[in-house]
Amino acid sequence: MATPAASAPQSFGDWFDARAKAEKAFVRVRFQVDLDGDDRDDDVACYVFETPKEWVTTAPVILVGLATGERFALRGQGLGPGFAECPRSLLPSTMNPLKILLIEMSAPTGFRAEAFLRFDKKGPLLTSSRTLDQRHIRIVDLVRQEAELISFEASNATPTDGGDIDSGQESPPVRSSAMLASGTKVPAPPAPVWPSWGQKDWAGFSDANLKVQWLRKGDGVTLIATLQDDHPVPATDTRVKAILAADHLELWWREWNAGSARPVRLGVARTADGKPVATWLQPPDRKDTPLPPVRWTAPDRMEVDLPISWIRGRTPAGTLPSDLEPPSERTELTVAFSDNDGRGPETLLSTTPKRPDGETFSFLFIAEPDCPFPRLSKRVLQWVPVSQGTTLRELVW
Numbered sequence: 289m290a291t292p293a294a295s296a297p298q299s300f301g302d303w304f305d306a307r308a309k310a311e312k313a314f315v316r317v318r319f320q321v322d323l324d325g326d327d328r329d330d331d332v333a334c335y336v337f338e339t340p341k342e343w344v345t346t347a348p349v350i351l352v353g354l355a356t357g358e359r360f361a362l363r364g365q366g367l368g369p370g371f372a373e374c375p376r377s378l379l380p381s382t383m384n385p386l387k388i389l390l391i392e393m394s395a396p397t398g399f400r401a402e403a404f405l406r407f408d409k410k411g412p413l414l415t416s417s418r419t420l421d422q423r424h425i426r427i428v429d430l431v432r433q434e435a436e437l438i439s440f441e442a443s444n445a446t447p448t449d450g451g452d453i454d455s456g457q458e459s460p461p462v463r464s465s466a467m468l469a470s471g472t473k474v475p476a477p478p479a480p481v482w483p484s485w486g487q488k489d490w491a492g493f494s495d496a497n498l499k500v501q502w503l504r505k506g507d508g509v510t511l512i513a514t515l516q517d518d519h520p521v522p523a524t525d526t527r528v529k530a531i532l533a534a535d536h537l538e539l540w541w542r543e544w545n546a547g548s549a550r551p552v553r554l555g556v557a558r559t560a561d562g563k564p565v566a567t568w569l570q571p572p573d574r575k576d577t578p579l580p581p582v583r584w585t586a587p588d589r590m591e592v593d594l595p596i597s598w599i600r601g602r603t604p605a606g607t608l609p610s611d612l613e614p615p616s617e618r619t620e621l622t623v624a625f626s627d628n629d630g631r632g633p634e635t636l637l638s639t640t641p642k643r644p645d646g647e648t649f650s651f652l653f654i655a656e657p658d659c660p661f662p663r664l665s666k667r668v669l670q671w672v673p674v675s676q677g678t679t680l681r682e683l684v685w
Contacts, residue, residue: 300353551646
């Protein structure tokens with residue numbers, strides 16, 4: 289006797305329609321958009337339930353059903369004290385070539401936030417975020433690899449109370465790169481750089497240029513730096529003085545120990561015969577720390593391998609937990625290219641507009657292996673996988 293063929297799993301649409309009808313859920317949003325890049329539409333729905341109080345509903349629950357069969361629920365608090373609202377999709381644009389799920393969050397205090405998400409079979413990936421409270425606006429865009437912080441002391445109004453932000457005292461924006469270390473085999477495009485010193489001697493990117501890209505490889509990251517210089521100056525030997533007098537790359541990061549941090553500074557150059565040379569310009573606290581592997585893969589391109597444990601950041605006491613789910617990480621790290629003319633530094637290009645000094649850093653976001661973007665923390669939007677037997681009501685947060 290022939291074995292009966294296994295029935296195909298119920299589609300998201302059929303499953304959700306049946307659940308919503310049986311449980312009397314109110315569907316507020318329903319649409320389709322490709323959120324994982326496989327050129328197939330994925331399902332998005334947002335629903336609420338009425339409560340015993342008239343005209344009051346439960347907090348919205350957002351469901352994402354991938355065409356590959358995986359399903360996820362997002363609900364509750366988001367990037368801070370704000371609660372999630374029903375989402376909308378963002379189509380590709382000149383600013384962002386990806387299809388994105390935008391989830392907005394708000395709180396009675398005036399706090400607002402936005403999370404811009406993609407998905408894979410394991411859950412949501414964070415591509416960008418924006419938060420606004422009574423003192424700051426923070427923007428991180430991992431597609432453009434830019435970060436911006438605006439601080440203000442409002443005398444008569446804040447941007448969250450309906451007043452005019454211009455009536456307060458707004459500080460100039462603090463910008464930096466938000467570099468992305470992809471967990472795939474393809475690095476993200478180069479991160480933004482600025483002339484942070486010697487701008488009067490800099491004739492533009494044809495004079496000197498730095499392109500910074502990163503890849504995650506297991507428990508480490510690899511910097512891929514492309515240097516362009518109209519007048520290359522190699523190191524005459526391996527001494528620190530010779531490296532500083534030559535065109536060289538510098539990497540800055542913080543080393544944490546017993547709750548305090550100290551800057552670490554690595555210098556990398558090459559000799560006239562193409563030999564890579566590296567030195568600690570500001571060494572780690574641990575005296576026996578070896579120099580990391582350095583390779584010149586082309587006359588204008590070098591690679592530096594760094595263990596993530598060396599550069600790992602720290603969440604200061606009293607702050608919110610990280611928005612990223614391990615092994616995704618965020619840390620502070622600056623990359624700089626010192627363009628020398630043979631007599632000394634001429635121009636410094638770096639991933640911060642301000643000259644690196646061990647106090648001001650750009651960001652490095654590290655995706656988990658096989659992922660293009662870092663994964664959103666499960667603490668954010670309390671997201672969980674959803675099985676075929678899950679009810680809609682049990683997902684209410």
